[in-house]
Amino acid sequence: MGLLLDIVVYGAVQSGIYVLLSLGFSLTFGVAGIFNLAHGTFYMGAAYLFYSCMNSLGLGLSLSLVVSVTGMGLLALIIQKWFINPVIHSGISVMIITVAIANFLEQVVLCTYGPVDRNLNSFIDKKLLVLGTVSIDAQRMLALGVSIILLAVLYIFISKTKPGRAILAVAQDREGAIFVGIDPLKVFFLVIFIAAILAGIAGDFIAPTIGARPDMWLKPLTMCFAVVILGGLGSLTGTVLAALIIGYSEVIVSFALSSYMSELVPFVIILIVLAFKPSGLMPARQSQT
């Protein structure tokens, strides 16, 4: 019983982080029709920026969070304007240029910080007892809490505010949105900004528990791929559900087998989806070549 509760709680934490990460990736695809392979870089970059703010610049916790996350938002805007927009007509070119940037930025981080993992201090250095028997870092519960809050905030933003509804409109029908006066390019900027913010927050909150490495953008990116293939495009619900499935699968495999095996989960899920229902996940939007 204790094991089951462990899985419930740890799975929730893992899924929460995955929701934050994959929402942005899925949203960018659903709205702009592009796969931004530099998405993982926001996650990694925020963690490193946060580290620098805390340790080298001596900024406090809150300020470091704000600076690192906003920094990633700005990075997203720069990438969108100078690298993605010139080739936005070709999905393949967007993938190539964004992965090239992600590669380059990984090297920048490697040069700046060295290959050694950087450790960040937990915001709350305690262990909690959750649901009676589950011992877990307070930092992870904090991450879960933040995920839930942000998910709610995002939902309200998208369904109730004007910019949010503009995002929905462009996702549903780009031409129709243009007809009613929405500029899709502006919406794309907004979406990638939000994606970077979410990924950055995920990076900041989970990095204290796993450390920061220059190549930490690759595995989460693979996970985002699995979420998109499993959950379908753009819809909040599909993405959240897929993230939950993948997060819990990883934790279950981790407990049952080994944490190495849990790394195979995204791929196995993709394989299962492809084997049984690949057509169900073909995008309504034409795939770019």
Added chain:
Amino acid sequence: MGKYVYFALALAMLLVAPMFIKSRVIIDLLILCNIYAIFLSSWDLVGGYTGQISFGHSLFIGGGAYTAGLLNYYFQVPPYVTIPLGGIVAAALALLIGVFALRVKGAYLALVTFAAAAVPVTLTAIFWEYSGGDDGLSGISPLSVDVVTRYYLSAALLVLCGGILIFITRSSYGLVLLSIRDNETASMAVGIDVRKYKVITFVISGFLAGIAGAFYCHNQLHVGPAELKPAFSVLVVLMAVAGGMGTIIGPMLSGYFLIFLNDWLRFSENYKMMIYTGVIVIILLVCPRGLYPAIASGIKRVVHK
């Protein structure tokens, strides 16, 4: 007819290089260039020519390398056996993955192959006692102790694999691939079994990459997870695209250029990879179609003035 002059010229340069270049270091680099030329151009067959962007090339390169490495390390199988076997294992992998992955198109294919490429590295970590884990396996038999012999072997391999690739693309098979790239639906409409062509091409590409990977293993006397990681797949794609997608020749040339660039950057060990990846980004921005098409059209414009 003029095109064959260039091929003959390149072949001649390839053959006589060791007579003029005495530096062992440069010959070693040229061997690496030849190997990478096969890595990149074999990817281009599927990626550029058929239009199926795959981030899974490390599966075949690394798969071939580990096949050769494991066979040689544990069973002392000689290189001239392990190398073809490496190609066959890689081809089998390509068949297995291709049958599933090629069900999806475009960006989805890229995602799937990327995820697939992450699997073998995890396997080498799980079975680290056999695979050597992060350190890999060392003490692999060399192809030859003489560097010039190794060079000619690598050149022969390049001519063979490159020849296969060029022959395929210049044949009617190549035309089918181009039509698949340009319009899959129309291709199906004229009766082309698109799926079959994609899988077969994928297997050919994997076979060539596997052979080159196995050769690489024997050249380096070592096999490790570096060539198996998705990050390596990414590098292969970027290097090939920088050369020119769909040209086969372009990736070979960019392989040469980038290997030499990498070595030249040795003076700054700290910033080497940063500059290297930065150069790739710049190439992609300035020459979106790749270096080879850009240079070729540049030369054309100058010549026609």
